[in-house]
Amino acid sequence: MDQTRRALCVQHLDIQFSTPHGMARAVQEVSFDIHAGEIYALVGESGCGKTSAAHAVMGLINRINAPGHRIGGRVLFEDKDLLSLTEEEMCHVRGRSLGMIFQNPLDALNPLYRAGYQVYEAIVLDKIGKIEAWRRVAELFNQVKLSDPEARMRSYPQELSGGMRQRVMIGMMLARNPRLLIADEPTTALDVTIQAQVLELILALRAALEMSVWLITHDFGIVAEIADRVAVMYAGVLVEEADVLGIFDNPRHPYTRMLMASLPRGFKRDGRLRTIAGLLPDPTLEIPGCRFRDRCPAKIEVCATQAPALVEITPGHRVACHVAATVKGDLPP
Amino acid sequence: MNDLTAYAIRRIFQSVFIVLAVTILLFAIMHMMPGDPIQLIDSPRLDEATTAKLRARWGLDKPPVVQYLYWLLNVLKGDLGRSITNGQSVSVLLAARLPATLHITLTALLLQYLVAVPLGLMAGYHQGSVFDRLAVSVTSVLRAIPYFWLGILLIIVFAVSFRLLPVSGYRGFQSLILPVLTLTLPALADTLRLTRSEVLEVLREKHVTTAVAKGLRPQMVLLRHVLRNALVPVTVMFFLSVPWLIGGSVIVETIFAWPGTGRLLWKAISAQDYPVVQGIILLITLLTVISTTIGDILTGLLDPRIRAELGGRVA
Numbered sequence A: 001m002d003q004t005r006r007a008l009c010v011q012h013l014d015i016q017f018s019t020p021h022g023m024a025r026a027v028q029e030v031s032f033d034i035h036a037g038e039i040y041a042l043v044g045e046s047g048c049g050k051t052s053a054a055h056a057v058m059g060l061i062n063r064i065n066a067p068g069h070r071i072g073g074r075v076l077f078e079d080k081d082l083l084s085l086t087e088e089e090m091c092h093v094r095g096r097s098l099g100m101i102f103q104n105p106l107d108a109l110n111p112l113y114r115a116g117y118q119v120y121e122a123i124v125l126d127k128i129g130k131i132e133a134w135r136r137v138a139e140l141f142n143q144v145k146l147s148d149p150e151a152r153m154r155s156y157p158q159e160l161s162g163g164m165r166q167r168v169m170i171g172m173m174l175a176r177n178p179r180l181l182i183a184d185e186p187t188t189a190l191d192v193t194i195q196a197q198v199l200e201l202i203l204a205l206r207a208a209l210e211m212s213v214w215l216i217t218h219d220f221g222i223v224a225e226i227a228d229r230v231a232v233m234y235a236g237v238l239v240e241e242a243d244v245l246g247i248f249d250n251p252r253h254p255y256t257r258m259l260m261a262s263l264p265r266g267f268k269r270d271g272r273l274r275t276i277a278g279l280l281p282d283p284t285l286e287i288p289g290c291r292f293r294d295r296c297p298a299k300i301e302v303c304a305t306q307a308p309a310l311v312e313i314t315p316g317h318r319v320a321c322h323v324a325a326t327v328k329g330d331l332p333p
Numbered sequence B: 001m002n003d004l005t006a007y008a009i010r011r012i013f014q015s016v017f018i019v020l021a022v023t024i025l026l027f028a029i030m031h032m033m034p035g036d037p038i039q040l041i042d043s044p045r046l047d048e049a050t051t052a053k054l055r056a057r058w059g060l061d062k063p064p065v066v067q068y069l070y071w072l073l074n075v076l077k078g079d080l081g082r083s084i085t086n087g088q089s090v091s092v093l094l095a096a097r098l099p100a101t102l103h104i105t106l107t108a109l110l111l112q113y114l115v116a117v118p119l120g121l122m123a124g125y126h127q128g129s130v131f132d133r134l135a136v137s138v139t140s141v142l143r144a145i146p147y148f149w150l151g152i153l154l155i156i157v158f159a160v161s162f163r164l165l166p167v168s169g170y171r172g173f174q175s176l177i178l179p180v181l182t183l184t185l186p187a188l189a190d191t192l193r194l195t196r197s198e199v200l201e202v203l204r205e206k207h208v209t210t211a212v213a214k215g216l217r218p219q220m221v222l223l224r225h226v227l228r229n230a231l232v233p234v235t236v237m238f239f240l241s242v243p244w245l246i247g248g249s250v251i252v253e254t255i256f257a258w259p260g261t262g263r264l265l266w267k268a269i270s271a272q273d274y275p276v277v278q279g280i281i282l283l284i285t286l287l288t289v290i291s292t293t294i295g296d297i298l299t300g301l302l303d304p305r306i307r308a309e310l311g312g313r314v315a
Ligand SMILES: Nc1ncnc2c1ncn2[C@@H]1O[C@H](COP(=O)(O)OP(=O)(O)OP(=O)(O)O)[C@@H](O)[C@H]1O
Pocket: A017, A018, A019, A024, A026, A044, A045, A046, A047, A048, A049, A050, A051, A052, A053, A065, A066, A103, A218, A283
């Protein structure tokens, strides 16, 4: 990728949660850019810190859902560092220029309000008249391809299927034309045919609204299908980042390679990451050296003492691995 | 809405049967008690013949079922009989005493809701703050104190030591304060704690994060998405707490010489004045059933999930 405009710039993002066993580092020194108009995928196995990173960017980690947490680094968005904004200032960013779809749509809507009202509530924040706002709700319900939008607007969330709720969520988050949409596993909770429809919808809306999408997933099938660039995360750190061809054609990090190897040939939608041997390291422990060392087939001596930095090995392709950074050409399997 | 109406009608019918059942039970219990009021009249002039005459006059010689049916018919006509001790009409007695009772119970209920809900919301939202910890410890104490103890404590502090408020009686606003406080504080503590824990629970629900993510300000999230959801169980509990409050009012009215139905009940029980006791318990039953019925119907009104469930059951 060339020097396109940046939609989001995450620098040295660090997130720690307070746990009974001490502070757990969920995200460590993560830095990446999302370019304007692209779909940037963040991949990694469960618990590696993807959702935490997204929530930190949205300013959704607070003293109520994570007492005693610590967040460090910078998140540049529209010339502002989101992490240093006050709650009041953040309210002008959230929903308006930064939208987020959550991992599980099933309980992401308030059961006491009708679906239409919950979208309406977001729209009227822009000082739009009531009638105009309701018209916009109907338009959005149409846009996210909800059948019988008028009836769906009057439905309560529990009367809607998972796919419908996810569409309502998408409509709600697109209501104010955000510049960046964070989609946290938008299809994980949905069945396969609905998954495809929701992805197509996100793709179509990205084109129509010219927004960027930060797509969080652990499904390489989805990545191959719609992402422009991909980052792979392991135990709170970014281990590799490249455009989608680079990742599939020439994966450099042993973790990425293992993930690729575990994919069935010719996978399409069933491209879920297979579990690979070993476990994520305990996030409360301070680990010297590379965090992937215990599970790594290619480890060398230096891996035990020195954490590898994320370095650019070819233009646009960054890897955090002592072996991959030095060995040119083919890597040992 | 249709489902709810059907449910409401069904629920009201049910309530009528509950009230009827209570009247039978009430009547049975009163008749199983040893002794009758005639025996209590300790007069040398009371010979066998006079006793029998008096029994006949009050209908005490008829079989219980007949006595019950007579009584029920009269009740439906608004005639609750006459007091055995002074011959006054029970309905007139109740009508005279009811306003005083409603005065303190309604004030207590209003205070309970209007004070406890905002404080509970604040305590839950600022969990762990000084205010929250204070609220938790004060309410723990208040919930554990029995009415009579609290009432006497308040009398000692405010009426005897500081002479700020009257000890007892029913004279104007000042005399209202201590009985209402006695009645409301334990219930207020309960409601506050319930609100607090509901708020804490709702705050952790995912839809609250959604509300924040779509750009709502914290106050809006708190009122529309946290308090609104927390209020469902709180409001229902509020209506279910009415019977406790009525029970408490018997004790409180006795302590503060409050001229309400509670104190009347106390006196009537001591004097074995059946008609009066029956009348008051019937009244209490009615209030209890009405408030729990309102509570049940309100749950459906407040929560579409319950409404849907009710609809399913009615269909
Ligand atoms: N509020 C919190 N308090 C304490 N620990 C937390 C909190 N939220 C997340 N964590 C921890 O942070 C780590 C990363 O969690 P996160 O949800 O970000 O992972 P994820 O990559 O999104 O996983 P998944 O694919 O399962 O969604 C986990 O170890 C998790 O237990």
